Structure formats: structure tokens, C-alpha cells
Amino acid sequence: MNFYVRQADWVGDxxxxxxxxxxxxxxxxxxxxxxxxxxxDDTALHLLAIAEDGxxxxxxxxxxxxxxxxxxxxxxxxxxxxGRALLQxxxxxxxxxxxxxxxxxxxxxxxxxxxxxxFHGIGDxxxxxxxxxxxxxxxxxx
Numbered sequence: 001m002n003f004y005v006r007q008a009d010w011v012g013d014x015x016x017x018x019x020x021x022x023x024x025x026x027x028x029x030x031x032x033x034x035x036x037x038x039x040x041d042d043t044a045l046h047l048l049a050i051a052e053d054g055x056x057x058x059x060x061x062x063x064x065x066x067x068x069x070x071x072x073x074x075x076x077x078x079x080x081x082x083g084r085a086l087l088q089x090x091x092x093x094x095x096x097x098x099x100x101x102x103x104x105x106x107x108x109x110x111x112x113x114x115x116x117x118x119f120h121g122i123g124d125x126x127x128x129x130x131x132x133x134x135x136x137x138x139x140x141x142x
Contacts, residue, residue: 003057003082005089008046016056017046024072031129045097047089049073049082060086066099087117091140100140108132 008017025031040063049058058073068090073082094102106114108125111134115121119136126133 002052003049003077003080003085005047005049005058005085007089007093008048008059010041010044010046013046013048013056014041016048017041017059020056020059020072020074021070023074025070025129028075029129029131031131035129045093047086047093049077049086051077058082058086060090062090062093062099064097064099065103066094066097066101067103067105068094069105071104083113084117087114091117091138095140095142098142100142102138102140104136104138105133106136108134111136 010017021036025036026033041061043064045062047060047062048056051057057077059070060068061070062068068087071083071086071090073086091102094100104114104119105128106119111121114136117138119138122135122137124134
């Protein structure tokens with residue numbers, strides 16, 4: 001494996017996390033800046049995927065209600081297992097914190113990715129930041 005996933009600290013790792021989210025969500029997907037920076041990062045748990053050269057290549061955020069979000073992988077690293085590794089690490093962090101009902105707001109194009117990890121859709125598709133999404137849920141045991 002030519003990358004690894006580690007828990008990140010928002011204070012110490014804000015720059016690489018912000019750079020990934022800027023590139024993927026704001027630049028590539030045209031998410032408005034004010035929606036991306038929602039004020040929840042200070043109290044969230046964060047993960048970073050790091051390439052063997054030390055560069056940050058992906059990130060994810062977990063809120064204290066068991067919501068996993070802000071999952072982003074740089075384009076050059078997609079389809080190489082980075083997203084899967086981030087999601088599995090996020091699920092494990094939820095388990096460690098006693099959050100057994102895990103939620104994601106999945107972009108519709110990524111539904112199969114989350115389904116492969118055991119998530120199932122809840123409700124109808126909706127628009128968020130101009131992108132179709134669906135709520136998904138996973139129940140895990142301790």
C-alpha cells in the first residue's frame with residue numbers, strides 16, 4: 001500500500017485538510033465557500049490519507065452525532081482504495097466513540113461506494129450545494 005490513513009488534528013492539520021477540500025469541493029464540484037466552511041471542523045474528528053512521500057491525498061470528518069462527511073480524495077488518487085480506507089477508519093472511529101448509528105449524506109454518484117460498506121439509503125434524493133445527495137445509514141455493533 002502506498003498510502004496510510006491517520007487521525008488528524010484540526011489545529012495541526014488544518015492546512016492539508018483545507019487544501020484537499022478546497023480542491024475537491026470548492027474548485028472541482030463548485031460547492032460555495034460558505035457551505036463548505038460550516039464552522040463544525042473545530043469540534044469534529046478528522047482523518048487524513050497520506051501518500052508515502054508525505055503528501056496529504058484525502059480526508060474525512062466525523063461529527064459527534066456519528067455523521068461521516070467531507071470525504072474527499074484528490075483526483076490522481078481516486079480508484080486506488082483511498083476512499084475505502086478513509087471510510088473504514090471513520091467507521092472504526094465511530095465504533096471507538098460509541099456511535100453505533102452512523103450517517104452519511106452521500107453524493108448520488110457515490111451510493112454504490114457506501115452500499116459496499118454496508119450503508120443503506122434513507123428517504124428520497126435531495127439537493128445539497130447543487131449536487132444530488134441521499135441520506136444513508138449504517139448500524140454497527142461494539
